[in-house]
Amino acid sequence: LMMSLRRQGALGVNPVQVETGDLDEAIDVEEEEEVTAENPCLNHHCKKGKVCEVDEENTPMCVCQDPTTCSSAVGEFEHVCATDNTTYDSSCHFFAYKCSLEGTKKGHKLHLDYIGPCKFIEACMDAELNEFPLRMRDWLKNVLVTLYERDEENNLLTEKQKLRVRKIYENEKRLQAGEHSLDLLAHDFDKNYNMYIFPVHWQFGQLDQHPVDGFLSHTELAPLRAPLIP
Template identity: 25%
Template sequence: MKGWTLALLLLAALALTSATSKKLTKKAYSDSDKKHVAEMQRKLDQLIELEAELESEIAAAENDDENAADNEVVEEEEESSDEENEMLDAPEYIPDETEIYADPCAEMYCGAGRICVVTDEGEGECRCVNNCDVEEDPRRRVCSNHNETWMSDCELYRQRCLCEEEDASCLNLKYKHVHIDYFGECQAVPECEEDELEDFPRRLSEWLFNVMRDMADRQTLSDHYVRLEREAEEHPEKQWPYAVVWKWCQLDSHPKDRAVSRHELFPVRAPLYTLEHCIGHFLDSCDGNNDHSITIREWAKCTKLSEDQIDQLEDLCEDITE
């Protein structure tokens, strides 16, 4: 840029000098004037030579810049090509076995009172919880089916696990089947009268269908059960059996084996116990053979469904495996 600026200045000076020279030539009649004009002409010739030199230098500089830019592009292309060749020539990377690690506990379900640990062989294994956090908040207390208050659900389930494993830390073998009856410290619960127990299936079914309807409206039910709920809305006689089977299928969770364990009954028993003091007696009556699990047929009978309804129930569940 400096070269071009100087060149423009020189051209301007040249034009001015040329114009002045022409004016002076016309007026130069004396010898002194002729000498002055000759001196101006000489300077004019020098400016023309200087202009030519500047133009030559500017052209050379531009040529050098273009060559340098071309060289940079070529060098970048060569470096890129070298890197690509190095990548192609490099041997395929095969990670070492120690670098490939998948958590063996990631897909493992252990249940309450147990935790998955990785063994020395690198396999996941469910073991009883070593210890539970000390709970000072009385709201964390739970009452068991033995009418005993435990400091937390963790303590209760840990003890059940230890007894199931026949560990030396098991306090009493009766805890192999201990479960939570309700939240909070144990309290005096009224006795369930016979007529109350007789009417309990109706109250339970009505409550379950109201919950099912609410969940369908809030879109928290699966599409399968939403269809059942909508069908029951149009056919009220189906509300009772559909609500009953929906809850049983929902309780059959880990594993889905067409049987609901006493532990799996916890989501129904615990929150209702202090409100519906017959819930414990009712659920106990559902386990006809006292094997600590309730099949769909046992559940249907204790909720007073007809034999025709019972035969259709299993087909209403989704995602159940043998």
């Protein structure tokens, strides 16, 4: 009996014992629920450029962030360049400014262009603008031919696309085999016009995905522009 009393004294008068770890966990959950109730913004997600605030009824809502609340940039590597050719201190400053233009045509067209300060890009000369479509077509043609040459096992192109590119590939080899007059090249272009413009149609189809509507948005064009940014 004395041994039994001593054991009860060690454990406590109440024979039902609660482990300290379980009690602490229960307290943590209660405290977390209390904090969430006091601050509904803890579990309310806002997109870039917006922060969470509560209204008079303590309901969370997203509002545009004040750019002055963004942290100052540590260095130029934090600067970003937008499509308005303006350098912003950081992506935080940019998205906060873009949010302030929400619902406007300017805001709809404004996008983050690339990381780093905006670079000076000289205006294109008329001759360069005239050459651009041909240079773009040749670039896309070279991309397609490269994919065709590497497409033994990777299935980078569909069977139908392979047939179209094979004609381009064989024609390219034929033209490289010797010298040809401008008249002959012009005749070849007219004769095989659909073959020459296929790379442009192919690239358009690759980009026109979200949604497939026959138009290219700024977002859809971004992968094509990225390699061209200086």
